[in-house]
Amino acid sequence: MLTVENLTKTYRSGDKALQRVSFTLPKGQVVGLIGPSGAGKSTLIRCVNRLVEPTSGRVLLNDLDLTTLGKPALRRARRRIGMIFQEYALVERLTVMENVLSGRLGYVSFWRSWMRRFPGSDIATAFRLLDRVGLEGRADSRADALSGGQRQRVGIARALAQEPELLLVDEPTASLDPKTSRKIMRLLTEVCAEHELPAIINIHDVVLAQQFTQRIIGLRAGEIVFDGPPSDLDSAALTAIYGEEDWSAMRQAAAEDADAERDQTDRMAGLA
Numbered sequence: 019m020l021t022v023e024n025l026t027k028t029y030r031s032g033d034k035a036l037q038r039v040s041f042t043l044p045k046g047q048v049v050g051l052i053g054p055s056g057a058g059k060s061t062l063i064r065c066v067n068r069l070v071e072p073t074s075g076r077v078l079l080n081d082l083d084l085t086t087l088g089k090p091a092l093r094r095a096r097r098r099i100g101m102i103f104q105e106y107a108l109v110e111r112l113t114v115m116e117n118v119l120s121g122r123l124g125y126v127s128f129w130r131s132w133m134r135r136f137p138g139s140d141i142a143t144a145f146r147l148l149d150r151v152g153l154e155g156r157a158d159s160r161a162d163a164l165s166g167g168q169r170q171r172v173g174i175a176r177a178l179a180q181e182p183e184l185l186l187v188d189e190p191t192a193s194l195d196p197k198t199s200r201k202i203m204r205l206l207t208e209v210c211a212e213h214e215l216p217a218i219i220n221i222h223d224v225v226l227a228q229q230f231t232q233r234i235i236g237l238r239a240g241e242i243v244f245d246g247p248p249s250d251l252d253s254a255a256l257t258a259i260y261g262e263e264d265w266s267a268m269r270q271a272a273a274e275d276a277d278a279e280r281d282q283t284d285r286m287a288g289l290a
């Protein structure tokens with residue numbers, strides 16, 4: 019379980035990126051974090067694992083107060099938090115297997131990691147995870163030989179290899195086409211259910227968030243202006259999050275994207 023209490027972040031520039039943000043995520047719950055550019059989504063994700071230091075407030079992962087930890091304890095605690103990034107953050111010249119095993123680095127001794135000698139149980143786990151994310155047979159491929167969707171699958175397997183208690187996911191589909199985005203979101207939500215993992219997914223695509231997450235948190239100017247099930251995300255709620263003009267423009271853009279995708283599918287079918 020993750021508990022965020024009155025989390026506040028004011029950058030040195032004076033930007034109030036988060037203002038008294040509070041919520042609790044039970045085990046296995048996947049939250050879509052939405053909001054306009056500059057609303058504070060990235061800041062919130064980074065304050066949870068203290069890549070950005072909060073100005074005040076508390077973050078509790080199960081019983082552990084992350085906000086009070088000194089550096090060594092924080093390093094240990096971060097093992098318990100899996101991160102998945104927009105640009106995958108893989109080591110391109112290493113194999114898929116090596117990238118997944120890097121999720122175990124926080125657990126193995128320095129010499130083992132330096133020699134890249136991981137215990138057999140870690141390797142067995144990595145193979146199992148690769149199967150789960152649909153990359154069976156690709157363990158020896160170099161990361162730079164994979165498509166965007168496959169790279170994100172490696173990113174998911176690497177995060178799971180950490181045996182995390184929480185997943186923080188930053189724009190996982192921003193570099194992917196619509197169809198691959200849906201596959202990745204489906205995979206993410208399935209593995210969270212299987213591992214009873216709570217997850218925060220920072221996602222700019224409202225339709226995807228609605229389709230795949232169980233709960234939406236809407237941020238505007240650093241404050242939570244919506245917190246509820248996707249079915250409650252009506253026009254009024256979207257206007258509260260994005261403002262009238264932005265929301266209408268987004269709806270228009272989403273409709274155009276869907277049209278373009280349908281056209282493309284029709285063309286491909288015509289070629290077959």
Ligand SMILES: Nc1ncnc2c1ncn2[C@@H]1O[C@H](COP(=O)(O)OP(=O)(O)OP(=O)(O)O)[C@@H](O)[C@H]1O
Pocket residue numbers: 029030031033034035053054055056057058059060061062
């Ligand atoms: N390192 C920083 N120093 C100063 N101000 C910052 C810093 N990072 C973010 N901000 C400011 O904090 C506010 C929230 O930014 P943040 O990046 O968290 O928003 P966001 O919702 O993730 O936006 P986007 O969707 O564009 O990534 C903005 O006003 C931004 O300008």
